[in-house]
Amino acid sequence: MTPKVAAFAGAIAIVVGLGLAAAILQASESRAAGPGQVERLLYVQSAKTLQRLSLGFDALIADLYWIRTIQHFGADRKSSRTTGRFELLYPLLDLTTTLDPHFNIAYRYGAILLALERPEGPGRPDQAIGLLEKGLTSNPDRWQYAYDIGFIHYFYTFDYAAAGRWFDRASRMPRAPEWILPLAATTTARGGDRKSARDMLMRLQESDAAYIRRAAERGLLQLRALDEIDQLQALVDTYAADHVAQPESWIDLMNAGVLSGVPADPLQVPYVYGPATHRVSLSPQSPLAPLPVGLGRQ
Amino acid sequence: MSTRRIGLVAWHVLKQNIRDRVLYSIGAFAVLLVGASIVIGQMTAGQDLKIIKDLGLAAIELAGVLMSVFIGVSLVSHEIERRSIFNVLSKPISRWEFIVGKYTGLVLTLVMNVAALAIALYLMLFWMDATAAEPVRRSWEAPATDPRLLISILLITAELALLTAIALFFSTFSSSAMLSAVLTAGLFMAGLESGALRQFSQMVDASAMGRVVSAVGWIVPAFSLFDVKAEVVHGIPIAAARIWLPIGYAVVYATVAMTGAVLIFSRREFR
Amino acid sequence: MMASIVRTEHLTKDFPAGFWRSRPHRALDDVSMEVGAGGVFGLLGPNGAGKSTTLKLLVGLLRPTTGFARVFDRSPNDPKSRERLGFLPENPAFYDELSAEELLAYFAGLCGYGAFERHERARRALDLVGLSEDRHRRLRQYSKGMVQRVGIAQALINDPELVILDEPMSGLDPVGRHDVRQIILQLRDEGRTVVFSSHILPDAELLCTRVGILAKGRVVASGSLSDLTAGAARGWEIVVDGLTDDAAARLGGRVRRTTRISDRRFSLELPAETRPEALVADLAGSGASLVSVTPLRATLEEFFLQVSK
Numbered sequence: 001m002t003p004k005v006a007a008f009a010g011a012i013a014i015v016v017g018l019g020l021a022a023a024i025l026q027a028s029e030s031r032a033a034g035p036g037q038v039e040r041l042l043y044v045q046s047a048k049t050l051q052r053l054s055l056g057f058d059a060l061i062a063d064l065y066w067i068r069t070i071q072h073f074g075a076d077r078k079s080s081r082t083t084g085r086f087e088l089l090y091p092l093l094d095l096t097t098t099l100d101p102h103f104n105i106a107y108r109y110g111a112i113l114l115a116l117e118r119p120e121g122p123g124r125p126d127q128a129i130g131l132l133e134k135g136l137t138s139n140p141d142r143w144q145y146a147y148d149i150g151f152i153h154y155f156y157t158f159d160y161a162a163a164g165r166w167f168d169r170a171s172r173m174p175r176a177p178e179w180i181l182p183l184a185a186t187t188t189a190r191g192g193d194r195k196s197a198r199d200m201l202m203r204l205q206e207s208d209a210a211y212i213r214r215a216a217e218r219g220l221l222q223l224r225a226l227d228e229i230d231q232l233q234a235l236v237d238t239y240a241a242d243h244v245a246q247p248e249s250w251i252d253l254m255n256a257g258v259l260s261g262v263p264a265d266p267l268q269v270p271y272v273y274g275p276a277t278h279r280v281s282l283s284p285q286s287p288l289a290p291l292p293v294g295l296g297r298q
Numbered sequence: 299m300s301t302r303r304i305g306l307v308a309w310h311v312l313k314q315n316i317r318d319r320v321l322y323s324i325g326a327f328a329v330l331l332v333g334a335s336i337v338i339g340q341m342t343a344g345q346d347l348k349i350i351k352d353l354g355l356a357a358i359e360l361a362g363v364l365m366s367v368f369i370g371v372s373l374v375s376h377e378i379e380r381r382s383i384f385n386v387l388s389k390p391i392s393r394w395e396f397i398v399g400k401y402t403g404l405v406l407t408l409v410m411n412v413a414a415l416a417i418a419l420y421l422m423l424f425w426m427d428a429t430a431a432e433p434v435r436r437s438w439e440a441p442a443t444d445p446r447l448l449i450s451i452l453l454i455t456a457e458l459a460l461l462t463a464i465a466l467f468f469s470t471f472s473s474s475a476m477l478s479a480v481l482t483a484g485l486f487m488a489g490l491e492s493g494a495l496r497q498f499s500q501m502v503d504a505s506a507m508g509r510v511v512s513a514v515g516w517i518v519p520a521f522s523l524f525d526v527k528a529e530v531v532h533g534i535p536i537a538a539a540r541i542w543l544p545i546g547y548a549v550v551y552a553t554v555a556m557t558g559a560v561l562i563f564s565r566r567e568f569r
Numbered sequence: 570m571m572a573s574i575v576r577t578e579h580l581t582k583d584f585p586a587g588f589w590r591s592r593p594h595r596a597l598d599d600v601s602m603e604v605g606a607g608g609v610f611g612l613l614g615p616n617g618a619g620k621s622t623t624l625k626l627l628v629g630l631l632r633p634t635t636g637f638a639r640v641f642d643r644s645p646n647d648p649k650s651r652e653r654l655g656f657l658p659e660n661p662a663f664y665d666e667l668s669a670e671e672l673l674a675y676f677a678g679l680c681g682y683g684a685f686e687r688h689e690r691a692r693r694a695l696d697l698v699g700l701s702e703d704r705h706r707r708l709r710q711y712s713k714g715m716v717q718r719v720g721i722a723q724a725l726i727n728d729p730e731l732v733i734l735d736e737p738m739s740g741l742d743p744v745g746r747h748d749v750r751q752i753i754l755q756l757r758d759e760g761r762t763v764v765f766s767s768h769i770l771p772d773a774e775l776l777c778t779r780v781g782i783l784a785k786g787r788v789v790a791s792g793s794l795s796d797l798t799a800g801a802a803r804g805w806e807i808v809v810d811g812l813t814d815d816a817a818a819r820l821g822g823r824v825r826r827t828t829r830i831s832d833r834r835f836s837l838e839l840p841a842e843t844r845p846e847a848l849v850a851d852l853a854g855s856g857a858s859l860v861s862v863t864p865l866r867a868t869l870e871e872f873f874l875q876v877s878k
Binding site: 003006007010011013014017018020021022024025026028029064067068070071074075 | 491493494496497516517519520523539540543544546547550551553554557558560561564565
């Protein structure tokens with residue numbers, strides 16, 4: 001075999017080999033996510049132990065754990081498992097923030113992930129608040145954490161009194177923006193309404209962290225969907241009043257000239273009309289589902 | 299005959315390494331580490347068996363990685379630097395026979411060392427088992443001299459065989475032993491965390507860079523595949539595929555690395 | 570006519586440019602030469618002329634950029650071309666942790682010898698270079714001269730027809746150099762072909778039948794040693810003692826130059842035509858005695874300096 005032929009054959013063998021190796025890797029990884037695995041282990045459970053083991057490379061290892069956190073969230077988000085979803089999210093975030101108590105994005109985005117309702121996330125606003133409170137212990141001047149806690153109370157636990165208290169506290173922290181003060185006031189006064197929520201989300205949209213901007217945008221789209229559902233419901237009720245009978249589907253409304261087409265949510269997924277319930281709702285397939293409960297019909 | 303020459307080179311590697319003091323230091327370090335774990339074990343309520351197993355397996359893996367990197371690199375890079383390779387290559391031996399012989403010798407060396415460390419670990423576990431009180435023994439999640447530890451050790455050996463092939467690959471073209479060692483160690487660490495790279499495209503918005511990074515994650519050797527330490531220590535059953543797939547991966551990837559090494563070494567010139 | 574054992578044709582070797590060099594470094598430029606079987610061929614030239622590069626090209630450690638080399642009518646890339654060949658690199662280094670006998674047995678095994686024969690050959694080779702007593706000591710403990718001798722031993726381990734030695738005398742003391750010279754002569758007497766490179770010309774003069782001279786990567790001369798130095802004597806130098814001043818003055822035109830060394834000792838330079846015997850006989854008649862007679866021949870060194878310009 002001449003050197004050139006050998007080199008060519010070798011190159012082909014290498015490419016084929018890498019492909020084969022990747023295929024084996026894929027097979028092995030997909031098995032790991034399957035039902036065969038009963039328990040997932042966090043090899044080091046205690047944050048203190050991990051600190052001691054880190055030998056001074058705390059910040060670097062915090063980065064590694066942050067990567068693991070995102071991986072874990074992403075993997076569970078995509079998997080179809082029903083038990084133990086996101087069970088390691090809080091421990092991983094706890095480890096990350098113990099190793100690096102100033103890991104800002106871990107606190108803020110971690111809290112967002114923890115608060116996300118099932119099945120998108122673990123649905124643990126209590127853990128989210130706990131994480132942010134931990135952040136405040138090491139970073140007492142970060143008004144954003146106090147603000148985030150208020151936001152979580154507003155959106156997920158519907159404890160408007162607590163939300164107001166936290167907004168108030170945030171407004172008194174150094175460098176807090178002026179718009180928090182009125183927010184504190186209206187929250188305490190009005191309780192849960194979409195206008196305040198919209199205001200809060202628009203503020204969050206101005207954050208310089210991309211993750212948070214995207215979370216805020218999604219929230220705003222959800223609010224818009226809620227508004228649209230209310231409007232569509234009003235159309236349905238009007239139709240029912242005019243025609244005595246309830247509409248059977250969107251077609252009836254289109255035939256009546258009330259709608260020009262099948263209405264869709266801000267992400268182009270058609271709204272669902274239940275002929276039995278006569279109620280308009282968001283399609284379960286929509287990426288915006290589930291909509292925030294506490295800001296229902298207003 | 300090719301096999302005879304390959305065998306000669308391999309045997310020579312074994313002889314070289316048996317006399318190499320670095321090897322003994324690494325082995326001594328590993329044994330010391332496990333011995334220290336016994337001391338630590340006294341301090342943590344009832345967890346000593348788990349700690350000794352954890353530390354023992356970690357020490358075997360770490361010692362093996364150090365050996366793979368340093369010896370793998372010195373096999374060729376060092377010889378090129380010292381120019382002792384001129385004499386061998388001027389004999390009627392082909393370049394590929396030389397490289398394959400080096401690899402075989404090194405893998406044999408590693409297997410011998412891992413076996414020695416494994417025996418030391420099992421002796422320690424046996425002693426623990428013999429001296430433990432009955433209630434303590436009943437609290438263990440897995441038996442002290444659990445044969446399942448061998449599964450982890452087997453996968454560690456496969457991991458080391460793969461790492462060695464990569465060390466050899468780098469040392470065929472890099473001109474300095476230090477550079478080869480750094481490249482090998484770097485690729486090893488990247489391979490441990492390559493899962494994050496593979497998921498990259500899912501974590502960022504669809505972009506060319508995201509796809510490139512993910513692709514890199516699939517190509518980089520995935521050393522995390524071989525880690526079943528946690529499972530064996532806790533006595534969790536391991537599926538057969540969890541053993542054979544990583545071994546298959548190591549075989550395929552090591553072949554890829556060796557093919558590359560042979561190709562490059564065949565064209566290598568020596569000033 | 571026997572085919573040549575070593576042949577190069579238009580052999581050119583470029584080394585890639587360094588980071589800041591714009592052009593590759595041309596180490597060999599269109600080198601064509603032939604070495605027939607038997608005899609000692611000296612590859613000579615100053616440092617950096619390309620001697621080592623040429624030898625490495627012959628054993629496959631380097632590959633030509635253009636042109637080719639043939640050893641036993643095979644390409645140096647073919648391992649079979651090295652079955653009957655022995656090579657000693659310049660400033661050799663070996664595996665320190667092995668003993669001399671282990672090293673040579675290893676190499677003998679690579680050359681195809683069986684388990685028992687390997688050690689036999691190792692012992693014989695070490696005997697030849699005078700290292701029998703130290704054969705079980707680790708190479709780490711060897712002096713430079715001993716390492717060089719091990720190098721020669723390993724080059725001979727397979728009874729090679731062709732022995733290639735790169736600067737075999739380097740780093741040796743006079744005794745060592747004498748030994749190496751003896752070995753080379755012995756190899757020649759055994760009918761082997763020896764090719765060695767050196768920048769020490771007197772050694773070449775003593776050993777070589779044919780030489781090739783390289784300078785800056787090119788062949789500047791090649792051929793048999795005697796042809797190149799045009800063996801005819803340029804003249805003679807005689808040193809006589811007890812010469813009186815008159816006698817010296819009376820020598821006249823027969824002597825090209827007279828130099829007084831001490832009170833009555835003179836050095837006389839005679840032209841080639843003058844027979845020294847006749848002059849000495851005459852001088853003896855006037856009481857002078859002969860100290861030495863030396864033929865003045867164009868040395869290889871003079872020739873070399875001439876062609877290197």
